[in-house]
Amino acid sequence: xxxxxxxxxxxxxxxxxxxxxxxxxxxxxxxxxxxxxxxxxxxxxxxxxxxxxxxxxxxxxxxxxxxxxxxxxxxxxxxxxxxxxxxxxxxxxxxxxxxxxxxxxxxxxxxxxxxxxxxxxxxxxxxxxxxxxxxxxxxxxxxxxxxxxxxxxxxxxxxxxxxxxxxxxxxxxxxxxxxxxxxxxxxxxxxxxxxxxxxxxxxxxxxxxxxxxxxxxxxxxxxxxxxxxxxxxxxxxxxxxxxxxxxxxxxxxxxxxxxxxxxxxxxxxxxxxxxxxxxxxxxxxxxxxxxxxxxxxxxxxxxxxxxxxxxxxxxxxxxxxxxxxxxxxxxxxxxxxxxxxx
Amino acid sequence: xxxxxxxxxxxxxxxxxxxxxxxxxxxxxxxxxxxxxxxxxxxxxxxxxxxxxxxxxxxxxxxxxxxxxxxxxxxxxxxxxxxxxxxxxxxxxxxxxxxxxxxxxxxxxxxxxxxxxxxxxxxxxxxxxxxxxxxxxxxxxxxxxxxxxxxxxxxxxxxxxxxxxxxxxxxxxxxxxxxxxxxxxxxxxxxxxxxxxxxxxxxxxxxxxxxxxxxxxxxxxxxxxxxxxxxxxxxxxxxxxx
Numbered sequence: 342x343x344x345x346x347x348x349x350x351x352x353x354x355x356x357x358x359x360x361x362x363x364x365x366x367x368x369x370x371x372x373x374x375x376x377x378x379x380x381x382x383x384x385x386x387x388x389x390x391x392x393x394x395x396x397x398x399x400x401x402x403x404x405x406x407x408x409x410x411x412x413x414x415x416x417x418x419x420x421x422x423x424x425x426x427x428x429x430x431x432x433x434x435x436x437x438x439x440x441x442x443x444x445x446x447x448x449x450x451x452x453x454x455x456x457x458x459x460x461x462x463x464x465x466x467x468x469x470x471x472x473x474x475x476x477x478x479x480x481x482x483x484x485x486x487x488x489x490x491x492x493x494x495x496x497x498x499x500x501x502x503x504x505x506x507x508x509x510x511x512x513x514x515x516x517x518x519x520x521x522x523x524x525x526x527x528x529x530x531x532x533x534x535x536x537x538x539x540x541x542x543x544x545x546x547x548x549x550x551x552x553x554x555x556x557x558x559x560x561x562x563x564x565x566x567x568x569x570x571x572x573x574x575x576x577x578x579x580x581x582x583x584x585x586x587x588x589x590x591x592x593x594x595x596x597x598x599x600x601x602x603x604x605x606x607x608x609x610x611x612x613x614x615x616x617x618x619x620x621x622x623x624x625x626x627x628x629x630x631x632x633x634x635x636x637x638x639x640x641x642x643x644x645x646x647x648x649x650x651x652x653x654x655x656x657x658x659x660x661x662x663x664x665x666x667x668x669x670x671x672x673x674x675x676x677x678x679x680x681x682x683x
Numbered sequence: 684x685x686x687x688x689x690x691x692x693x694x695x696x697x698x699x700x701x702x703x704x705x706x707x708x709x710x711x712x713x714x715x716x717x718x719x720x721x722x723x724x725x726x727x728x729x730x731x732x733x734x735x736x737x738x739x740x741x742x743x744x745x746x747x748x749x750x751x752x753x754x755x756x757x758x759x760x761x762x763x764x765x766x767x768x769x770x771x772x773x774x775x776x777x778x779x780x781x782x783x784x785x786x787x788x789x790x791x792x793x794x795x796x797x798x799x800x801x802x803x804x805x806x807x808x809x810x811x812x813x814x815x816x817x818x819x820x821x822x823x824x825x826x827x828x829x830x831x832x833x834x835x836x837x838x839x840x841x842x843x844x845x846x847x848x849x850x851x852x853x854x855x856x857x858x859x860x861x862x863x864x865x866x867x868x869x870x871x872x873x874x875x876x877x878x879x880x881x882x883x884x885x886x887x888x889x890x891x892x893x894x895x896x897x898x899x900x901x902x903x904x905x906x907x908x909x910x911x912x913x914x915x916x917x918x919x920x921x922x923x924x925x
Contacts, residue, residue: 358922373924380921383913388905390752394896395922397756401767402893406924415768431753434719438760441723446737446768668723 346419348660349407349443350653353436354428354456355482356380356387357646358399362411362418363653366661367465370411372650375399378522386511386521393431400439407649415447422452422656424459425666426676427482433672441668452656453666455676456647457483458495460611462655463640463648471606471636477596479620480612481507481522484592486550486599487678493662496681498599499550506588507614509554513561513584517577528617531585534578538564540587542594550599557587589623596624600632607636616645684741687726687765688880691718691758692750692778693798698725699876700733704884706877707733713873718757726761737769744883746874747775748898749806749823750798755897763895772888773895776879779808779823782845784878785871788812793820793838795864797846800825803855805846806900807831817882825900828852836861847872 345364352359361372377395381387408414423440426433444451461476474489484501504512507524514523540560543553561584568575600608610624621639628637644651686701696718699709708729712721730736745762748755755778766773782796790812797807805828809821821834835842842864860866889895902910910917 375922375924377922379923383909383921384905388903390903391905393752393756394899394903397760397763397896398894399922400760401763404764405767405893431756434753434757435760438719438722438757439764442761442764443768445723445727446765668727669720671717671719 346657346660347413347417348452348653348656349418349421350649350656351421351423351436351440352456352459352647352649352652353396353400353432354424354426355432355647356392356395357648358396358403359647359649360403360407361649361653362407362413363650363657366654366657369466369650369653370413371407372648373403373407373410374648375403382520385515387429389429389431392429393435396432396435400435404439404443415443418447418449420450420452420656420660422454422652422660424456424652425453425670426456426673428456428674430672430674433674437670437672441670445668450660451666451670452660452664453670454652454656454659455678457485457487457678458655458659459651460640461487461609462658463611463644463651464609464638465654466641466644466650467638473603473605474607474609475596475599475603475605476609476611477592478612479506479592479614481505481511483612484552484554486596488603488605488681492658495678497678498603498681499552499595501552501554503553503555504558506552506554506592509558509588510614512558516562516565517580522613524614524617527581527585528619530578530581531619534576534580534582536583536586537579538583540583542587542590545591545594550595552591552595554588557584585617585619589619592620593623593627597627597631600635605635607638608632609638609640611640611645613646615640616642684884685735685739686742686744686880686884687740688744688876688883689722689726689758689762690746690778690781690874690876690879691722691754692746692748692874693754695873696721696725697874697876698722698729699880700729700735701877701880701884704881709877711873711876718754722757722761737765740769740771742772742774742883742888744774744776744880746778746781746879748778749800749825749900750778752897752899755899759895759897763892767892773892774883774886774888775895775898776882776886777808777823777898778874779806780810780817780819780882781874781879782872783810783817784882785845785875786843786867788815788817791840793835793840793842795835795842795844797831797844799847799849799852801851803827803829803852805831805852823898823900828855829857832856832858832861832864835864838863841865843867845871
């Protein structure tokens, strides 16, 4: 018999129902993702109660399909891993409840996984992790710089003080008539325009690693509204390019500064916004220029959004580290890493 | 037949293990707490006490709603995932019918179980015992308490209200209970999963566990508003695999 360790992983923190089977934390045997985007597009954003209802409709389908596609049975599984936070409580509860039930029925260890650790471990499918390590995690709900002196140790050194980067994309998308999730379209438009509006770069020069995107969002919205009042139509490609340039400038500069202060062997880029081409190429450029000795792993495009394969990779690490949850595991919508004093 | 019965539709959480119509073990909690924390440990504890394994049970019976959306989902998720993973028959029973069963089958009084659904509304249905069978007379519905009482005043039967008449509902009531309507004492308003198991033992199991979802009796506010603005545009499924 091969010494393979299979993790059955669940992810239901927001609007994707996902179940995966992952081998040794590095090989995806299956990764079933049922997305609800089309449903929430009716409302211009995720409606929590609607999301919870969709999760319960899909949870057993996704589970059965993940096992079938991986060509395994419960007997082959070593542990069940599940996202227990952060996220929408009603959504998280479906995955947590399902994972607990399966772990209990099949006498399997239950491994609780932080959703953000999951995003980080999407990059594990690209290459080996090296420590100390820094991660820029950017998504619809989070924007943070996380320092990892060693495996399984996470400390926030900087985070957003208001909107997450992905949230800002969705909000300005609404002004441009782009439905949620707006990131992909804005990214495409940005590639066809120029930074002509020179929106503010919030906190860019401040001596910390925190972010703020609400000022940029307001400046953007005001610019568009003022033009509307004058009956003037602004170039949407230039608007997108200007917005994106401001976001990318701040993310990249703060990351470079964090790497100056905390010498690491590797930088990880992950989270939904890590799929942004502007951000990816900017970090490629800046790392080559300022930190050529630091290795960089960018989460694969296909695994930037929420999925259970990333939870399986993180869950494997947590399983090896001995993390276990009891049958009283609950959803923790506000789950966070500790913040490092700096 | 070994039956596991679960109800987390409202504030009470109840689990029972029943074998050949005999209650083996049951636990009911009635704390304002998250059912997510207590349900699986309770199930685990009861299975240990009666020395059953998950694979030993012959069917899972769950209170399918109406009730608290999140509450109902905890029991329904547990039940459907367990039935799916162990290949067991799954039976859903109205959470209101579970309460109705607390009233003994000795009269043809109309039994009206109800749950507070906020803003002066209740989830309620009407049931009647007929030759030992509990028969649904008015379908479970989401209704204003005042409208429900108006309807019941015109019924030519004595009516037994089963549930907890919260201060929140009382405040919204414009009059007293009609003369033919009687509120049952509080113990009748606590669901018994022993009753649930018995009701589910002979009921027809669902033929598609994947499609098994709670009976919310209400679409979400967001969807209701959307449908008003987009009549006739609702699609069958909004979720797809990618």
